[in-house]
Amino acid sequence: MVAPLDGVRVVEVANWMAAPGAAALLADLGADVVKVEPLRGDAMRGATRQPAVPEGEPPLDAAFALDNRGKRSIAVALNQAEGTDLVRRLAAGADVFLCNLLPARQARYGLDPATLLGANPRLVHATLTGYGTHGPDVARPGYDLTAFFGRGAVLDAMSEPVNAAPPRLRPAQGDHTAALALFGAVLAALRLVEATGEGQVVDVSLLGAAAWTMSSDLSATLVDGVRPTPEGRIARPHALHGGFRCADSRWILLFMPEPHWWPAFCTAVGRPEWIEDERFADRAARSANMPELTRLLDELFASRPLKEWCALFDQHGFIWGPASTVSEFADDEQAAADGLFPEISEPSGRRYRTVRAPFRVQGADIAPRGPAPAVGEHTTAVLTALGVQAEDLSRLATDGVIGGHPGPRAGEGAVG
The missing domain is CATH 3.30.1540.10 (formyl-coa transferase, domain 3)
Incomplete structure (x- = not known):
């Protein structure tokens, strides 16, 4: 089988889940993804529940490993001029530059579309933000909870009608919805580059992903301005629509x-x-x-x-x-038969299950390419291939411009 994105080079300057999740899907399709991290590592490292592992085994940072599998990591200080210069040099030889920096920070570091496409006219420059790249909130940081669930009215639609607390939310539901949108937009942009020879600028936001998620409700409200009334169980429109508690409380x-x-x-x-x-x-x-x-x-x-x-x-x-529990879903016979949870192997020999991309293409090799990297695990290899000499690598490391030391991989408990 053929990996659809074999030969496509991606530079990712992003943290947390949404943009890295999109880059992980690109890696699943065979793209070479170089993840640029701060010297301390992506803030996502070690930030979520670490699953239980057998005694004597190193910790497993499963959520980080999910969104960063199959990538290479370099550690670069973007607040130093030589650091941003290294990233621009990487982007000059890439097919895709993917980031979640706000537009003002992109401009500050010289990583904005105009600068990078000026050096690489066939580049796809893809940005994931909370609220978009136009309008009064362009500089407002946004996360899954605030931009997608809150501002995007998803919570309002999910809440019970009378003075109820918002439902408890699980991590990355909005992030991974936006990740799919960013992934699809990048593929479309790559096709346009192939067809026109011109670089493309991609813009995806958590708020935009919320709008699409809420579009069934929004499509009516956009016409008449009426807020949909949250439906409690006794106000639902159809008798056989909803949840019912059985004798065993399931x-x-x-x-x-x-x-x-x-x-x-x-x-x-x-x-x-x-x-x-x-x-x-x-x-x-x-x-x-x-x-x-x-x-x-x-x-x-x-x-x-x-x-x-x-x-x-x-x-x-x-x-x-x-209404399955998460542990039941993890052991679901249908999910297993459909290959939803493939295994990843680490160099140590440990194997663990993860979640595959939510699609298949017949005849295409789409699968996790390996575990997530440790912070800066590939700094030396990537920058050497870029033409940076050994003596310069040593100086840059001493000056705090780059990082990357031998250590455990992300799946083996590396933290930022």
């Missing part, structure tokens, strides 16, 4: 909004009288009587454990899903 999720499901459901669960009950006879009646219907459905589902409901619903071809 939740089952249903999505059967079309009217023809209602009589089939009532018959299957032993409540045929609900079909003719005038309170539930059609969609409008069920909607008008949703509080009472929800009470009856809650009583019904509380009569059997999840496993029994699953078996019954499969027998009748109903559309359902369990």
Whole structure:
């Protein structure tokens, strides 16, 4: 099989999850990704839960390893002129420059589109920001929680309607949504460079990713200005849409909004009288009587454990899903059969499972290329290939312009 991006060179100047996640997908497709880190390392290193490992094994920085697998790392101080000069020289020989620096910092370091495309007219310059590169908040830092979930109204749409605390959020949901957008935009830009011979400037934001995520609600609100009312369980529009607690306190999720499901459901669960009950006879009646219907459905589902409901619903071809725990998803038979969790091997011999790219292309070699690097693990090799002489490497290291010392890989517990 062919790696789709074999031969494509990417320079990444980014931290945390969104932009590095996009670069990790480019690496999965075969791109050579050089990650430029500060001397202390990406702030993401060691910032999330470290999974339990067998006694005697080094820690595993799993979340960092996920978004930085298959890359090479160099450690460079961007606040020193010689450091930014090294990065510009790398970008001059690259196909893609990918960063999450705000536009003002790009200009300060000479890493803005005009400067880099001036030296490399076929470069794809891709920026991931919180709020975009135009408008009053162009200089405002933005993160998954603040720009995507908060400003982008995702939290509002997910919250219960009356004085409820916002739902608890998990890391990187907005970041990885934006990462997919950035990944796709870079691929489109590479195609344009191939077609036109001209460099391209890519701009993706967390706020823009939130807008696309919320577009089903926004598409109506953009027309009439009305805020969608958050739907509680007793205000949902369809009876067989939502979650129900089973006898073992597990939740089952249903999505059967079309009217023809209602009589089939009532018959299957032993409540045929609900079909003719005038309170539930059609969609409008069920909607008008949703509080009472929800009470009856809650009583019904509380009569059997999840496993029994699953078996019954499969027998009748109903559309359902369990509210799985994360550990259950990690051991899900379907996920394993579809290859969602491939293994990565470290030079030490340790193997661990990770999450593959959420797509396949028939005949293409798309897979994690290896573990994430340690901070500056490849500084010497990358800069030597750039033409930096050994004596200059030594001086730059002494002056605090570059870093990189032998040490554990990111997957083996390296921290910034």
